[in-house]
Amino acid sequence: MTDLSSQIKNIERPDSEQNFINSSRAVYQKLIEPIVSQAGFRNKTKLIIIPDGPIKNISFSTLLSKETDTWSDPAKYLLSEYGIKYLYFISQLDQINTQNEYQKDFVGFGIEYTDTLLIDLANKHLQNYQDSLVQNKTRSQKLAVLKNAVKEVVSCADIWGGQYWIDNEVTKKNILDNIKHARIAHFAVHALVDREDHKKSFIALEEGNTSDESFGYQDILSLDFSPELVVLSACQTSMGQDITGEGLMSLARIFSSSGSKATLGSYWNVPDRSTMILMDLFTIILSRVCQNLNHCRGPK
16 A cells, blocks of 8 residues: 555656656556456446545546557547546435436636735745645745736636636635526636635635624535536646545545535546636537537537
8 A cells, every 4th residue: 555655646746757757557457457448347437436545636638548659649548448436425326317407508617816816825825735735845935926817707608608607706606696696617726725725725715804704614515506617727626624434625536525516526636727628629519519519508
């Protein structure tokens, strides 16, 4: 197990391309290959993973299922062979099969933030959080202005023909009033993740020092009708407090507990501009898939 844990860490924070390739292949051969090589698994196209222990820190999509000398070939990754779904608990299978009626396809919330607010947030919160990005020097104690967050949300809303709220319009009330009626909710924001107490993790709002400065644990669980998909375009939203028997209590996990069938979060740092481009492509592809399956209206 110690060897596996060290290889997982090498995948999370590789110090070289070859190191990542070696560790990714080794983890695949230990965890996945013994399962998919069985005769009963032939012709299967989907993997459902309920992770626990060290493997809950793995993004299984990044495991290399084929021999390669480069990490830039998409055809070598496990994701090219299987559709991968993560569950936090087995009862989510029943939740996935539940059919709900939605009033609209998309609502988006994007905040650029001001320097003054971010300095205040960093002073009040960041140094108290068990932030692995800070510890590993991939994020400083200073939170950066998200210059592309508003563009990201506006673009995604335009693809869906949906609604969006930006900057100081992103209040707790506007989120609560609109998120429960939407099939997809998209947040392009800063999130602060407390890995000691998941109830203190939150999405930072633009309200500064007022009581509306965050949208967190209790707010999410207060939803009586959650979106089918929640996109958390922010750092570390799939990380959180590690509770034995429960797993990682991340912001993404909390949305699942409130009834969302699917969540999209991040284990790592997500650069602002690159994330905007990635989310735009993701939304275009998802909207086309939904339109083809008649699950939603699709792009305008």
